[in-house]
Amino acid sequence: MDPLDGFGSPRREEAAADSRSGWTRFFSWLECVCVVTFDLELGQAIEVLYPQDVKLTEKEKTSICYLSFPDSYSGCLGDTQFTFRLRQSVGRQSFRDDVYNRDAPATLETAHFFGYVYFRQVKDVSVKRGYFQKSLVLVSRLPYTHLFHSVLQIIAPEFFEKLEPFLEAVCNEIDQWPNPSPGQTLNLPIVGIVLQVRIPSKTDKPGGSPSPLPAPTLLPTIHELDLFKCFQSVLIHLQMLWELMLLGEPLVVMAPSPTVCSETILALVSSISPLKFCCDFRPYFTIHDSEFREYTTRTQAPPNVVLGVTNPFFIKTFQNWPHIVRLGEIKMAGRLRSHCIGFIHNKMCQLQHNKD
Structure with missing residues (x-):
C-alpha cells in the first residue's frame, strides 16, 4: 500500500x-x-x-x-x-x-x-x-x-x-x-456551447493530432498561444531571448498592459518546448506580490526568474538586472499601431523603432 x-x-x-x-x-x-x-x-x-x-x-x-x-x-x-x-x-x-x-x-x-x-x-x-x-x-x-x-x-x-x-x-x-486525462479528446459543455479539446500527453508526437470528433466549437489547443502575435515586436531579438530561456537567466518584460506582459512571458517560457522551463516565471507581477522583496533585493544577484510587469516603478527597481525587454505601443497615422522595443542585454542597449 x-x-x-x-x-x-x-x-x-x-x-x-x-x-x-x-x-x-x-x-x-x-x-x-x-x-x-x-x-x-x-x-x-x-x-x-x-x-x-x-x-x-x-x-x-x-x-x-x-x-x-x-x-x-x-x-x-x-x-x-x-x-x-x-x-x-x-x-x-x-x-x-x-x-x-x-x-x-x-x-x-x-x-x-x-x-x-x-x-x-x-x-x-x-x-x-x-x-x-x-x-x-x-x-x-x-x-x-x-x-x-x-x-x-x-x-x-x-x-x-x-x-x-x-x-x-x-x-x-x-x-x-x-476529468482532464492526458491523451483524451473531450467535449466540454459550457452555457450552451460545446468546446472540444484534446488533453496533451507526454507520448504526443510534435505536430501530431487525432481526428476531431464532431463538435460545435473545436479548440485546436488548450495551452498554446499565437507565438507570432506575441513575438512580432521582438523578432530581431528572438534567438537571444530563446537562449536566455534555455539558460534560465533573470529577465524582466516591461509592457503597457497585463495582457501584453503575461502573453509575452508565457510565449517566452513555451518557446523552448518540449523542454520544461527550469526556473520560476510570473506572467504578471506587481509590487503587492508576496515574493516582491525576494525578487527585488539588491543584496544579492537577481534570482533566476522571468517577470512581466507594467508599473513604471520597476524601471528603477530592476535597473541592475542583466536582461530587460521594454514593450510600448505607439499610435501611428490613422488607426495603425506599432511597437517600440528596447532590449537591454548585459548593459548594452539596442533600440528599434518601427517607422511609418
Missing part, C-alpha cells in the same frame, strides 16, 4: 474533503472561481468565491486579490484578459496531480496556481470612484491558457449581467466535465 494513501494521510484527507464538498470533477479542472472587486475601505477584495468551502490560505487570497487587477498605471478601460501565476501553499499538492503529472508533458505539470483573469472597468456615475471595476478569475493548477481564456470569453460578459446565480450554474456545469 502506498503510505501516502493511508488513513489520515494528506491524500486521503484531501480526497475526503473533495468528496464531502460534492465538487470532485470541478476540482480536477479548477481550484476555485473568484470575483474580485474594489472596496473603497478595503481596496481589492474577494466578493464571491466558488465553491464556498474551498480552502485558500490568507496569503493566497491576498495574492489573488492584488494580481487580479491591472496596475493603476495600465489605464485599462473596457475588458482586459491576462494571466498570473503564484505559488501553492506548502502541503497543498493534490492526489489527482500525481496521476495527471505522470502522463502529461513536463511543460504542463501542475506545481503552481494559475489565475486566468477577465477584468472589466467602465465608467459608472453611481459608483463613488466613478468606475465599475471587477474581475472574474478562474484559479487552476492546469496551465491551459487558451482553454480557460476561451471559457472566460464565453461566460464573463453574461456574468456581469446576471451575477451570482449565473456563476453558480457555470460551476455546476464544469462539475459535469470529464
Whole structure:
C-alpha cells in the first residue's frame, strides 16, 4: 500500500474533503472561481468565491486579490484578459496531480496556481470612484491558457449581467466535465456551447493530432498561444531571448498592459518546448506580490526568474538586472499601431523603432 494513501494521510484527507464538498470533477479542472472587486475601505477584495468551502490560505487570497487587477498605471478601460501565476501553499499538492503529472508533458505539470483573469472597468456615475471595476478569475493548477481564456470569453460578459446565480450554474456545469486525462479528446459543455479539446500527453508526437470528433466549437489547443502575435515586436531579438530561456537567466518584460506582459512571458517560457522551463516565471507581477522583496533585493544577484510587469516603478527597481525587454505601443497615422522595443542585454542597449 502506498503510505501516502493511508488513513489520515494528506491524500486521503484531501480526497475526503473533495468528496464531502460534492465538487470532485470541478476540482480536477479548477481550484476555485473568484470575483474580485474594489472596496473603497478595503481596496481589492474577494466578493464571491466558488465553491464556498474551498480552502485558500490568507496569503493566497491576498495574492489573488492584488494580481487580479491591472496596475493603476495600465489605464485599462473596457475588458482586459491576462494571466498570473503564484505559488501553492506548502502541503497543498493534490492526489489527482500525481496521476495527471505522470502522463502529461513536463511543460504542463501542475506545481503552481494559475489565475486566468477577465477584468472589466467602465465608467459608472453611481459608483463613488466613478468606475465599475471587477474581475472574474478562474484559479487552476492546469496551465491551459487558451482553454480557460476561451471559457472566460464565453461566460464573463453574461456574468456581469446576471451575477451570482449565473456563476453558480457555470460551476455546476464544469462539475459535469470529464476529468482532464492526458491523451483524451473531450467535449466540454459550457452555457450552451460545446468546446472540444484534446488533453496533451507526454507520448504526443510534435505536430501530431487525432481526428476531431464532431463538435460545435473545436479548440485546436488548450495551452498554446499565437507565438507570432506575441513575438512580432521582438523578432530581431528572438534567438537571444530563446537562449536566455534555455539558460534560465533573470529577465524582466516591461509592457503597457497585463495582457501584453503575461502573453509575452508565457510565449517566452513555451518557446523552448518540449523542454520544461527550469526556473520560476510570473506572467504578471506587481509590487503587492508576496515574493516582491525576494525578487527585488539588491543584496544579492537577481534570482533566476522571468517577470512581466507594467508599473513604471520597476524601471528603477530592476535597473541592475542583466536582461530587460521594454514593450510600448505607439499610435501611428490613422488607426495603425506599432511597437517600440528596447532590449537591454548585459548593459548594452539596442533600440528599434518601427517607422511609418
